[in-house]
Amino acid sequence: MVTVKQHIGSADAALRQRAQRVIPGGMYGHLNTSRIAAGMPQFFSRAQGCYIWDVDGNEYIDFMCSWGPIVLGHGDAEIEQAAEAQRQLGDCLNGPGPVMVELAELLTATVRHADWAMFAKNGTDATSYCVALARMATGKRKILMASGAYHGTAPWCNPTTAGMLPDDRAHVLKFRYNDLESVRVAVAEAGDDFAGIVVCPFRHDVRFDQEMVDPAFARGLRAICDAAGAALIIDEVRAAFRLHHGGSWEDLGVKPDLSAWSKAMGNGYPIAAMLGTDAFRTAATQIFATGSFWFAAVPMAAAIATIKALKERNAVHVMEATGTRLREGLASQAEHYGLAIRQTGPVQIPFMTFANDPDFVKAEVFARVTAAHGAYVHPTHNWFLSTAHTSTDIDRALQATEQGFLAVRRQYGEG
Amino acid sequence: MVTVKQHIGSADAALRQRAQRVIPGGMYGHLNTSRIAAGMPQFFSRAQGCYIWDVDGNEYIDFMCSWGPIVLGHGDAEIEQAAEAQRQLGDCLNGPGPVMVELAELLTATVRHADWAMFAKNGTDATSYCVALARMATGKRKILMASGAYHGTAPWCNPTTAGMLPDDRAHVLKFRYNDLESVRVAVAEAGDDFAGIVVCPFRHDVRFDQEMVDPAFARGLRAICDAAGAALIIDEVRAAFRLHHGGSWEDLGVKPDLSAWSKAMGNGYPIAAMLGTDAFRTAATQIFATGSFWFAAVPMAAAIATIKALKERNAVHVMEATGTRLREGLASQAEHYGLAIRQTGPVQIPFMTFANDPDFVKAEVFARVTAAHGAYVHPTHNWFLSTAHTSTDIDRALQATEQGFLAVRRQYGEG
Numbered sequence: 076m077v078t079v080k081q082h083i084g085s086a087d088a089a090l091r092q093r094a095q096r097v098i099p100g101g102m103y104g105h106l107n108t109s110r111i112a113a114g115m116p117q118f119f120s121r122a123q124g125c126y127i128w129d130v131d132g133n134e135y136i137d138f139m140c141s142w143g144p145i146v147l148g149h150g151d152a153e154i155e156q157a158a159e160a161q162r163q164l165g166d167c168l169n170g171p172g173p174v175m176v177e178l179a180e181l182l183t184a185t186v187r188h189a190d191w192a193m194f195a196k197n198g199t200d201a202t203s204y205c206v207a208l209a210r211m212a213t214g215k216r217k218i219l220m221a222s223g224a225y226h227g228t229a230p231w232c233n234p235t236t237a238g239m240l241p242d243d244r245a246h247v248l249k250f251r252y253n254d255l256e257s258v259r260v261a262v263a264e265a266g267d268d269f270a271g272i273v274v275c276p277f278r279h280d281v282r283f284d285q286e287m288v289d290p291a292f293a294r295g296l297r298a299i300c301d302a303a304g305a306a307l308i309i310d311e312v313r314a315a316f317r318l319h320h321g322g323s324w325e326d327l328g329v330k331p332d333l334s335a336w337s338k339a340m341g342n343g344y345p346i347a348a349m350l351g352t353d354a355f356r357t358a359a360t361q362i363f364a365t366g367s368f369w370f371a372a373v374p375m376a377a378a379i380a381t382i383k384a385l386k387e388r389n390a391v392h393v394m395e396a397t398g399t400r401l402r403e404g405l406a407s408q409a410e411h412y413g414l415a416i417r418q419t420g421p422v423q424i425p426f427m428t429f430a431n432d433p434d435f436v437k438a439e440v441f442a443r444v445t446a447a448h449g450a451y452v453h454p455t456h457n458w459f460l461s462t463a464h465t466s467t468d469i470d471r472a473l474q475a476t477e478q479g480f481l482a483v484r485r486q487y488g489e490g
Numbered sequence: 491m492v493t494v495k496q497h498i499g500s501a502d503a504a505l506r507q508r509a510q511r512v513i514p515g516g517m518y519g520h521l522n523t524s525r526i527a528a529g530m531p532q533f534f535s536r537a538q539g540c541y542i543w544d545v546d547g548n549e550y551i552d553f554m555c556s557w558g559p560i561v562l563g564h565g566d567a568e569i570e571q572a573a574e575a576q577r578q579l580g581d582c583l584n585g586p587g588p589v590m591v592e593l594a595e596l597l598t599a600t601v602r603h604a605d606w607a608m609f610a611k612n613g614t615d616a617t618s619y620c621v622a623l624a625r626m627a628t629g630k631r632k633i634l635m636a637s638g639a640y641h642g643t644a645p646w647c648n649p650t651t652a653g654m655l656p657d658d659r660a661h662v663l664k665f666r667y668n669d670l671e672s673v674r675v676a677v678a679e680a681g682d683d684f685a686g687i688v689v690c691p692f693r694h695d696v697r698f699d700q701e702m703v704d705p706a707f708a709r710g711l712r713a714i715c716d717a718a719g720a721a722l723i724i725d726e727v728r729a730a731f732r733l734h735h736g737g738s739w740e741d742l743g744v745k746p747d748l749s750a751w752s753k754a755m756g757n758g759y760p761i762a763a764m765l766g767t768d769a770f771r772t773a774a775t776q777i778f779a780t781g782s783f784w785f786a787a788v789p790m791a792a793a794i795a796t797i798k799a800l801k802e803r804n805a806v807h808v809m810e811a812t813g814t815r816l817r818e819g820l821a822s823q824a825e826h827y828g829l830a831i832r833q834t835g836p837v838q839i840p841f842m843t844f845a846n847d848p849d850f851v852k853a854e855v856f857a858r859v860t861a862a863h864g865a866y867v868h869p870t871h872n873w874f875l876s877t878a879h880t881s882t883d884i885d886r887a888l889q890a891t892e893q894g895f896l897a898v899r900r901q902y903g904e905g
Contacts, residue, residue: 090591097594099606099771104780106585118588121579130588141582144782149580164536165564167556167758169866170521173533173545176505179512191514196611196760197781207645207653216655228779229644230622230658238622238777240631242657243645312782338782343582345611345760345783356514362653364643365519366612367559367727367753368760451584 086130090118105142105456112439112454115446122149125463127451135451136472138425140459143313143338147384148463154342157380161373172372178379182350185382186321188330189350193359195369198312199227201335201347202273204364206231208333208351209271209306212358216246217265219258219272223280226273226310226335246270252278253286255295262299271306271332272296276314276323277420282435282455284428285420293329306332306355312347315339317394317423317459320386344377385462391423394460397469398422401460404473412480413489426457429483431490437483445479452476501545505533520557520871527854527869530861537564540878542866550866551887553840555874558728558753562799563878569757572795576788587787593794597765600797601736603745604765608774610784613727614642616750616762617688619779621646623748623766624686624721627773631661632680634673634687638695641688641725641750661685667693668701670710677714686721686747687711691729691738692835697850697870699843700835708744721747721770727762730754732809732838732874735801759792800877806838809875812884813837816875819888827895828904841872844898846905852898860894867891 094117095101101117102108108117116129125148127137140146147154161174179192195201206218218231226232230243248264250257252274262269274296278286300307309331314323316339324331332355337347345368351359384390399422409416415430429437438454445452450472452458509532510516516532517523523532531544540563542552555561562569576589594607610616621633633646641647645658663679665672667689677684689711693701715722724746729738731754739746747770752762760783766774799805814837824831830845844852853869860867865887867873 086588090588093591093595097591097598097606098608099766099774102586103608103775104778104784106780106785108585117585118591119580119583119585120587122583123580127580127584129585137584139584141584142782144582149583155577162570165534165538165542167559167760168534168537168564169542169552169554169556170523170532170534170544171517172535173501173505176508176512176533180508183512191512193513193518196783197615199781200612203645210655211653228781230618231645233778235776235778238626238773240625240661242660245657246655343786345582345786351514358653359514360518361650363519363648363650365521366614366643367557368611369519370521371758371760 087116087118090130112442114443124148124150125461125468135446135449136464136468136475138450138452138458138460138472140461141343143459144341144343146316146339146390146461147342147381148461149343151342151384151463153384154377154380158344158373158377161376164372166373167368167371171370172375174372174375174379175370178375181379181382182348186334186350187325188322188332188334188352190353191351191356191359193349193364194375195347195349195364196345196366197227198335198337198347199229200366201312201337201349202226202232202310203229204349204362205308205333205335206271206273207362208349208355208358209308211362212355213270213305215268215270215305217248217268217270218246219248219250219261219265221252221274221278222249223283224252224275224278225280253289253292255292258296258299262303269303269305271308272300273308273310275310276318279313279420279424279457284417285426285457287420288324288327290327293324293327297329300332308332309334311335312337314424316382316385316390318391318421320391340381341374341378342381344374346374346378388462390462393462394423397464397466398425398460400466400469401425401472404469405476408473408477408480412484414480414484415490420457423460424457425460437487440486441479441483444482445475448475448478450475502531502533505545527857529858539563539565540876540883550861550864551879551883551890553865553867553873553875553887555876556758558874559756559758561731561754561805561876562757562796563876564758566757566799566878568799569792569795573759573788573792576791579787581788582783582786586785587790589787589790589794590785593790596794596797597763601749601765602740603737603747603749603767605768606766606771606774608764608779609790610762610764610779611760611781612642613750613752613762614644615781616727616752616764617641617647617725618644619764619777620723620748620750621686621688622777623764623770623773624723626777627770628685628720630683630685630720632663632683632685633661634663634665634676634680636667636689636693637664638698639667639690640695668704668707670707673711673714677718684718684720686723687715688723688725690725691733694728694835694839694872699832700841700872702835703739703742705742708739708742712744715747723747724749726750727752729839731797731800731805733806733836735806755796756789756793757796759789761789761793803877805877808877809838812879812881813840813875815881815884816840816887819884820891823888823892823895827899829895829899830905835872838875839872840875852902855901856894856898859897860890863890863893865890
């Protein structure tokens with residue numbers, strides 16, 4: 076079987092061996108290749124547009140976009156220019172630059188529910204601040220979140236319990252995504268201690284088919300929060316700016332009280348944001364939240380340029396078109412090889428799973444062989460498109476995925 | 491009285507007015523000028539070396555260094571070159587670059603107790619991970635920290651309780667810095683649930699005179715942790731690379747089990763690190779910690795260049811020399827004006843307070859007038875030097891501080 080060159084003696088293997096000595100387990104977190112699939116590269120050397128290269132020089136059309144941040148393609152000239160212009164002046168200073176005000180103005184003008192903005196570094200910073208703010212503003216403690224949803228690695232929401240305490244999540248209750256009745260049960264359990272609900276714009280849990288939000292569910296959450304005086308928090312970290320140039324639920328007419336943003340907003344530059352309504356403004360002044368690099372000007376300049384470019388380039392429409400081309404191409408190939416697949420979620424944040432593949436072994440073969448032929452996809456986590464992907468890139472990627480399907484068919488047969 | 495130009499119509503005032511509309515309270519966090527002193531600028535436009543300029547074009551010799559990160563001066567050519575070379579290849583990719591392994595190797599070679607390294611974005615990320623790791627490795631819950639110490643804004647250590655729950659710090663016990671007996675009391679209270687101690691290399695609490703660590707205290711903490719099988723965690727976030735090119739307690743012969751790093755390690759580029767010993771390596775593989783930008787290559791390239799440059803330029807010695815010149819100059823001026831001051835902490839992370847100034851009103855006048863004459867210092871928080879400060883810069887800054895002392899003397903008289 077074709078695999079990416081990572082045999083003994085490869086640059087990737089050499090780096091892994093060195094990493095084993097100085098990084099626990101050789102790697103950690105969501106980029107840890109041991110969590111992805113055997114035969115996928117761990118270390119990357121460079122990127123441009125929708126192309127990435129691993130340390131052995133293998134080239135891939137990139138369908139992870141650094142797990143979301145790269146929404147306009149790697150090294151986009153316009154964004155890099157804006158960042159460089161600010162960098163020539165200064166980045167991390169004794170106070171913010173004018174770009175902080177400009178970015179807050181741009182976000183409040185862009186996102187319908189946002190009356191104000193604050194900035195941080197991690198998505199986890201943003202979701203955790205929104206939770207603290209819901210508690211501060213309501214004087215209540217219980218936060219409701221969907222089972223299996225990922226809101227970061229803070230103790231209240233870390234997907235594992237290792238190193239965390241039961242006390243850290245003593246006031247977190249779970250519901251099932253798109254199941255209002257399960258929300259009502261959790262609200263009843265919260266009783267008069269119900270501070271808020273944190274929810275993603277669509278269901279994008281790792282190792283599960285994605286699920287678009289039921290508009291009635293979104294509206295129901297809004298009504299439940301309104302009735303209880305609780306905060307509705309949307310975790311936009313993963314979805315933002317790929318579904319809508321403003322908030323992801325704006326077309327549903329559902330306005331959250333608070334929202335958490337990061338990833339795509341700076342096209343790879345490190346930034347996160349908390350947005351909120353006037354009702355939460357005073358409480359927002361009362362919580363002490365800060366970080367050494369939270370006010371750095373370069374990522375803010377990059378974010379301003381990114382948000383403007385997304386609108387000017389009609390980014391959502393562009394990604395919908397290329398995403399549809401990819402989805403239709405994959406569907407046609409799977410059918411040709413007699414393989415049952417499910418493609419779920421928005422076409423611009425696609426995910427594909429195989430039927431009868433509970434342990435994702437087919438998905439891993441598919442990802443590995445597709446990578447070996449020049450397209451990088453993930454077996455168990457949703458993928459991401461950028462505006463840098465052209466129809467030609469999609470068609471080229473489909474040549475790689477065809478080899479992936481062929482390998483699955485050969486190894487596991489039809490079905 | 492001379493004040494920095496921020497009258498109505500100034501660029502700073504205009505930005506503050508705009509910020510009031512789109513940022514809760516107009517600003518937040520440690521850079522919020524309303525927490526610093528009236529008359530100090532909120533917004534900065536650019537920086538170079540040890541000089542910063544506010545948005546009205548006022549120039550300052552910078553004694554905050556962005557609150558620590560800028561250790562080699564703003565825009566240091568060598569660091570910017572290293573960052574730019576990596577940026578041309580790529581920053582935020584689908585996996586880390588080779589620089590991650592190089593940086594981990596460099597840190598483990600540089601910091602005596604470190605057998606391994608992990609990276610994050612915020613100092614808070616690093617301290618919180620070390621706490622989680624102490625709990626994971628020991629199976630215990632209680633963490634001891636010094637009263638008034640700042641370890642970040644996570645719920646377990648946030649300096650205020652706004653938005654935080656008692657449960658978040660149910661297993662955090664306090665001791666007094668440099669008071670071993672108070673540590674023993676806390677350890678007794680922790681009983682058989684004692685996971686670890688987190689402590690700064692010296693006492694640098696805001697609004698308090700700084701205090702160097704008593705070597706017997708440092709050794710006592712090590713002995714207490716050894717006896718209990720608990721983790722000794724050093725929070726190096728603020729002090730690192732200004733006291734020592736490795737760990738801040740290395741000259742005391744006290745090795746922590748874990749340490750948290752950020753601020754100065756990338757000369758302004760956003761990065762944090764967790765370092766630890768082999769005994770904690772397995773537990774470190776078990777905690778899920780990650781972030782969208784934690785593996786970005788540019789800050790790692792900047793950190794490699796920074797750590798190498800610090801050694802090559804003999805940075806600690808350079809900052810000790812200029813810090814001593816500043817301290818002696820301030821002492822001489824204060825004496826000349828008949829003002830009693832205290833200068834505490836390391837000369838390269840200086841802090842100055844006035845006698846009989848419990849509310850820091852003299853300190854605020856001093857900071858404001860010194861700023862108006864071209865040197866930026868903080869009234870209630872320690873200051874920072876960089877290697878970019880020359881003797882000439884110190885002497886120039888002392889002309890500004892002389893005006894600050896003069897103003898305090900005129901307003902409050904001798905004493």
